[in-house]
Amino acid sequence: NVFSVVIRMIALQFDEWFFDGMVMNTKFSTGGALQFQFDMTRNLFALFGQYARKPSLLFKRINDACTLLTLPLGSAMLLHETLESNPSEETVASTLKELGLTILNKTGVVEV
Template structure:
């Protein structure tokens, strides 16, 4: 999944094929853990899994790939239609455990970017960023295929 060609992807109206096995295994493992652990221990376990998965996808997928418009939309769709709903049976607000990744997806998808984004002016974005540092915002924007990466 993290090695897909996000820079050349067209957004389908379905889950990315390489994500299907990953999400199936995740759902099955969470279900197994729920039946094996006490409710308080399972609550800590699924929250830890969600947080670690969020950071893994941010660091190893978003920051290690380039995204065209279709790839950015596909990632956002995978996140909102498949990954986050997997955790809905454990909490009323599963998206709260994926906020940095959701913000990264929003940055990959915003069109057009404010003209002065390269100077660190993120206040003109059409949404607020609360869970990514200014450096991380810059790094995520650099992963867009429509942006020429810094030469530094």
């Protein structure tokens, strides 16, 4: 229906704006990353949860960014090392899938 399409379009705009405007232009501290995740999952996702069954699917970039930003330091360092070592495409795909990342590719993950 038209309402669902409009909600998806609005969510996509928010997703792009938060990801490009905030995540990619901010250096997060550990506390800042946790606060960002809290704000997104408890507020933005909850707001759109009134209109969608799985609001995290409306905000794939933000969801992936929250996952990356809140990784434990050791896991983040291992991920970065793995992705920088020129792995095969299937290694990259399985690594990102293992972390639950849905939309970001190798380049996007390294940039975050």
